Amino acid sequence: MAIATDKDQPEPLRQRYVRELLRLYVATPGVAGRVRRADRQLAQALYDHNVPLYAVANAFIVAAARRVRHNAYSTPPPPIQSLHYFRNVIREMLERPPGYREIEQLRQSLREHY
Numbered sequence: 001m002a003i004a005t006d007k008d009q010p011e012p013l014r015q016r017y018v019r020e021l022l023r024l025y026v027a028t029p030g031v032a033g034r035v036r037r038a039d040r041q042l043a044q045a046l047y048d049h050n051v052p053l054y055a056v057a058n059a060f061i062v063a064a065a066r067r068v069r070h071n072a073y074s075t076p077p078p079p080i081q082s083l084h085y086f087r088n089v090i091r092e093m094l095e096r097p098p099g100y101r102e103i104e105q106l107r108q109s110l111r112e113h114y
Contacts, residue, residue: 018043021056025083028060029114030067032079039083051090058103059089065106068113 011019021043026033046056063086067077 055093063089
């Protein structure tokens with residue numbers, strides 16, 4: 001009879017959500033690439049408030065595309081240092097979710113820029 005260990009257990013949903021959200025965050029164009037304690041706490045709070053991961057992912061795309069468009073002909077802005085930068089855009093994605101086609105167009109424009 002085998003003894004179950006913690007490694008045999010599936011990763012808790014909250015932990016998976018936070019890990020994936022933070023992975024998407026650091027992969028977002030314009031982000032400094034570091035995860036701080038406050039970022040992890042916000043990610044946990046988003047899970048606790050039942051914010052869908054797709055809404056957060058869309059917020060990353062929309063905010064990054066807006067930043068590129070806004071600064072197209074000026075000095076590049078400094079890197080984003082905190083997940084909190086995206087809070088208002090996440091709220092916006094929940095209130096007025098963009099369509100699939102719009103997100104794909106923004107994603108493509110980011111690919112062309114980066």
